[in-house]
Amino acid sequence: SQTIHQWPATLVQPVGSPLSLECTVEGTSNPNLYWYRQAAGRGLQLLFYSVGIGQISSEVPQNLSASRPQDRQFILSSKKLLLSDSGFYLCAWGHGTGAITDTQYFGPGTRLTVL
């Protein structure tokens, strides 16, 4: 069965510091990978998605970036965090078959607080 991991689970960082959040998937090959952000009490905002190694699509221009160095690894980064980067970051994967039944499955999330 497939599992998805995210770390760290929680993170408190000062403004201006760098960020690196990691997501890995097990039990599947060549998945689509996604990074979402959720502000407190709000819905999900898609930040980046990737259909393969080195292929990143950005949905929202901001000071965040994403990379996919390996098939099942997805990294969210920032060189300098802003207060507005605080939120709950969720990684998700999908089979990427192109079928309308292709569901996305989410990891446990990382709660980021920028002070």
Next chain:
Amino acid sequence: AQKITQTQPGMFVQEKEAVTLDCTYDTSDQSYGLFWYKQPSSGEMIFLIYQGSYDEQNATEGRYSLNFQKARKSANLVISASQLGDSAMYFCAMREPYNTDKLIFGTGTRLQVFP
């Protein structure tokens, strides 16, 4: 562009009663998929149920069923025999195959089950 609307910010239901969470959508495509996710206080997004636009029968998954009315463009989630553990945020989402692999989420409904 496609859009998902959840008009109920919060719902209350007594334990063992049924509850319906509303979701309406807007799309010009004929082929699309609809999803419901549950987000407990822990934050993880849990996939509940899926409905395809060409499915003739309403989807069911245990105590969850989807009241799909294509002409009205609604896909309401019905939870039967509510349990205290059903207290969570519930998100409706839609996917279109001719666009990308993205899911578009509604703003969510917070369900609280009381004894």
